[in-house]
Amino acid sequence: MPLVALLLTTSTLLGTAHAGSLAQFDFSGPVTQEHFKQVLGKLRCLVCQNETLLDSQAELAQDLRREVYDLMASGKSDQEVIDFLTARYGDFVLYDPPVKPSTYLLWYGPFALFVVGVVALLVTVRRRRQGPEPQLSPEEQARARRLLDEADEGDNRT
């Protein structure tokens, strides 16, 4: 029973925490809640690395949410907000990393692998198709003829 109670309290706490984290922001001004959530959803929290800035409850995430809100409220564009964070924390904060030499492998690697696979497949198929006709030894030829003859006889009988 105490365990159930504990689970219930923690789940309630977790449930309300998310709502509470945005409650401190005022969305009656130039920043709409939807836009704010959309921008935060693209940014990674550096402490809980698999969470967005929108979801993370880390203290740094709260500070960065405040920072992003202030930038947006002062009329900065989404790109300017993103530039602000990448200038400090690098491309790591982006869930959608930019295409540049160090990320070519990430972006184009799967396509390169796909091409390699297709080429390998084509080469294998072609090699199989062009393979030499199977040659029968004299004994095999004799046996084949015998079988064919037997079949012919059978046909004539019916």
Place this chain on the structure above:
Amino acid sequence: MLRYLLPLGIFAVLAGFLAIGLRLDPKEVPSPLIGKPAPEFSLPLLHAPERRLSTKDLKGKVSVLNVWATWCVSCRAEHEVLQALAQSGEVTLYGLDYKDDREKALQWLRVLGNPYEAVAFDEAGRAAIDWGVYGTPETFVIDRQGIIRHKFIGPLTAEKVNEVLLPLVRKLKAES
């Protein structure tokens, strides 16, 4: 022959990538600030709030800025190493006390000793954001021109100090 060598080769490449992946620490996010001027800041001193530490104090000498807090467990582990570094007298060590309680921080330095030339008190953590701090402890090495040359993420150890930090400091001192 190729039919056996090819899968073996693919396996070797894959194993290589996985071996590298295992050795990488995902907590170590490379800082885009390396090679860039130290971010502008001006913060009250921990010991004397009426005085301030700012970016210009970092210029003209090779310095080390250590970001710490009393609530940070690994900062305590690191403290001895900082004390030894300060005692070596090879480099000026500054502290940046991140999102902390002034009384607790002063108490900490009284008990454990104070290795810092001066400690900037960043109560709101706003300056630390400009420095790209995302956890404590973090330690920056700054050259004479005020350019950030290296960043250590996580607690400094005697090995890191002797094998990386001090050689870098000596090299930067030799630069004119």
